[in-house]
Amino acid sequence: MTGEIFRDAWGIPHLRADGVDELARTQGRVTALDRAWQLEVERHRARGTSASFLGAESLSWDVLVRRVRLDDTARRCFEALERQDPETARWVRAYVDGVNEGLAEGARRTPEFARTGLAPGRWEPWTPFGIWLGVHLLFAGFPAKLWREQVRRHLGPGAVGLFATDGPGTSGSNGWLLSGERTLTGQAIIAGDPHRFIEEPGVYQQIHLSCPEFDVVGLAVPGVPGIAHFGHTGSVAWAITNAMADYQDLYRERLRRTGAGVEALDPDGEWRRATRHTETVEVAGEEPVEVEVIETARGPVIVGGPEGLPDGTTGGDRGDPPLALALRHPPRVTGDLGFGALLPLLRARRVADVDRALDAWTEPVNVVQAADTEGGLLHRVAGKVPVRSTANRLHPVPAWEPGHEWRGWHETPRGDLTDGVAAMANQRGLATPLGVEFAAPHRADRITALLAEKERWSAADMPAIHGDTHLASAAPLLDLLAGLGGLGPAAERVRRTLLAWDRRMDADSTDAALYARVRGAVVRRLAAHPAFAALAVP
Structure with a gap:
């Protein structure tokens, strides 16, 4: 049979197919029917072309995406997946085929296309990678490093700690796990409570995926196949919160123009050629903007260039070359976005399967809780965090000085579940060795205190905690x-x-x-x- 789509009373799609690839194709098609405008906006954002129909307000994002080489990174990651994991690459292609099949009909149902005059474009096999990168590019640590640099420059290094996010006003996601010893049924309970920005449509899509190999319900990210963050396969379930890990670095680069292009000063004192080209960003109602794209051995230059930073900062008073800022992040370095974890998660039957699947996870770095019907429990961090100097984690570091290189990857911490309870709320805890700033502990403490009020809990009791309003x-x-x-x-x-x-x-x-x-x-x-x-x- 071809893929079948059934919708329940709430409009949630339940999909069934004879095989994994056909199911992925059906998932892509139903997502295009339901979320056509969202998919196309995200595709354009990933390519740096959103200003072409949304106007000048989207120009700054498009310039960042071009300079960070997001679309090129997505393509690299897909090509690497084709070489290393052909089955998953074929599965991703099937999803993209389904999106392309459904977009025209989805666009006809969606008034935004008519209002903007936008026609849906064609998805490439790497488009889901670009969407995942685009959704999470600002989700990690480099914006905080830019903020800390401003504090350092204006108030001095000692003031940086005054602005740490471990403060009482910080919000974020919640989650908790209760082992079978703490429940009325003897089976574990996992509660996931993601606190995302209020968006219309939202970043998640409720969906049910069924084929002979698996039967899974959960939350998908529109534009990406499978179910990544919150899922239940019948015998094992998992949920995540942001680990607040630091895995993106900013390097202050010294650049100079030569007759042949642009050079960057490396830690060994040698000037070496940086890659350089220009791109044109179209802007609706305005003149196009030309963007210079430069990449050093550290990574793409996202701020400044051979003429210095936008605020006029150059290399100093000694005639040093001007400064720029380059971004280094795991997918650009490794060519791996962690999509190899997605199919194994769908096929998981026990906690051990989820655990093995998450060994391939890259970003965002998450705290994961999982439980299965045989009593297995899991509480761990998943994702890639580079080992490097402490300074790298705090603020931009000089690319021309040694000691700031990446030296492998951190082991991901695992939590102790001997007492049968674990609460996660972006607080300083399991992921402490991997981060700099975390949410204050009051949300996790409140959940823990509420769970201590009863010896045994049921799933029907959980809304009382989800809906707790104590501040x-x-x-x-x-x-x-x-x-x-x-x-x-x-x-x-x-x-x-x-x-x-x-x-x-x-x-x-x-x-x-x-x-x-x-x-x-x-x-x-x-x-x-x-x-x-x-x-x-x-």
């Missing part, structure tokens, strides 16, 4: 209010109201709304402080 991060501001005195009558009423508040962010809570207004006012007041104003990028 532990309110404590620092409320503690500050408790110590204030000499306020005027109006301010004193606000203070007393907030100190009596139960700290629950219920939708109908006037006290919660008052807290949100006060917190917003405090943040705005702090942002207006001269010390913060000095951090503005020139």
Whole structure:
């Protein structure tokens, strides 16, 4: 038979086919029917062509994508997969074939195409790789390094820690695992609670994939075959949160133009040729923009060039060559995006199968929890994090100085589940050796405390934890209010109201709304402080 599509009462697609490849083709087709606009926007974003129909607001993204060589990295990763894992490469091709089959019909159903005049384009076999890279490019650490560099320049190295994200205001995803000893049925429970930005449509797609080899339900990423982050095969299930690992590096490069092109200064003191070419970005309603694309031995130059950085920073007062910033990240270095893990995850029957599959995972680096019907449990980090100097993890480092090279990969940590409970909420914990900044522990602590309130839990009990509205991060501001005195009558009423508040962010809570207004006012007041104003990028 060909692939079959059945939709339940909620419109969720349930797919069935006689083989793995035909199922992938059906998944691609149904995704194109349901998410045509999303797929095409993401394809253009991955190629750096979104400004051609979305306009100048998308130009900065397109320039970054061109300079970071995202489409070229996607192509490299697919070509490497074809050589090393032909079965998975064929499966990805089948998914792409399905997308191409369904896009025209999906576009006819989607008003955005008519409003913009965009016609759906043709997907290449590596397009899913580009979409995965595009979704996660800013998900990791290099934007934080740019921020820390601004703090270092304006306030000094000692101020960097003041802005760490291990603060009370940090939000993120939650997840927890209970072993069979802590449940009413004797079977483990895994709860996944991904906190993504509110988007329409969302980054995930509920789906059911069935063929003679497997029967899996979970959340797919539209544009990528299979089910990666949250899945259940009937006998084993898994869920993830972001590990907050640091696996992207920025190098300050010294570049110079020569008659033959551009050269970069390497750690051994030698000038070596960097690759260089130009690309043209089309912009709807405006003139096209030419982008110079340069890549050194460290990686693609994403900021600046032979003439220096955009803020006017050059090499210093001694006539040093101008500076630029190059990005180094695992897929560009290895040609591996971890897609080799996707089919083994679908075929997994036990925790050991999930564990082996995740050994091939690359990015994003995740904390994973898994459990199977035989009592197997898993709590580990999955993904590639390079071994390098501490300085690399904190801020941009000089490419021309030795000691900043990558020296292999970290072993991924594993957690202890002897007490039968594990909570993950982007906090400093299992992944601590791999990161710099993490979310504050209050969310993980709250989940752990709630799970300790009962000896045995059921799946039906889990919504009480998912829906918990207690805001532990309110404590620092409320503690500050408790110590204030000499306020005027109006301010004193606000203070007393907030100190009596139960700290629950219920939708109908006037006290919660008052807290949100006060917190917003405090943040705005702090942002207006001269010390913060000095951090503005020139």
